[in-house]
Amino acid sequence: MPKIYVKKAFKLLGEDGKHVDFPVGNHTVDKEVAEHWFVKAHTGEEPAVDPDAAAAADELLAELDAKAKGLQELAEKLAEREKAADKRDAELAAREAAVAEREKAADAKQTSKK
Structure with a gap:
């Protein structure tokens, strides 16, 4: 299978009627695809x-990877905090319901005494 270097991204309509995306970069393709006139118009020599x-x-990519890892860790911490906050909200709602129930019972008791 020949290798081609795509210098300008393009889409090629395949024999099956589906579009195939070719982003900029190296690709290994069938001989028929490599010899296609449209493919030849978008390929060339790989730049030095x-x-x-x-x-x-490479240095920038390493820096971006480190930042991405840091962001992932922050996202995980945020998810944990959101779970804890949801748990506290549920506990608070349960306590408020219990207090409301007690107040309702106390009011009912006072009304029945009158």
Whole structure:
């Protein structure tokens, strides 16, 4: 199977009538797809990689991964806090219902004494 480098993203209508997305980058495709005129119009040589730019990109990706991990941890902590808050809300609602029931019983008792 030949490999192609897509320099401009495109969609190709396959033989089965479905669109196939080709984002920018390297792809391994069937020979028929590689030789298709529309595919050839969107492919070319892979650009040369500048080692400094690649190192900077790798550094930025590592930084983004670390930030994503930190955000995931914060999201998990937030979910735990929301569960705890929901539990406290339910307990408070139960206490308020119990107090309301006691007040209702006390009012009923006072009205029956009169």
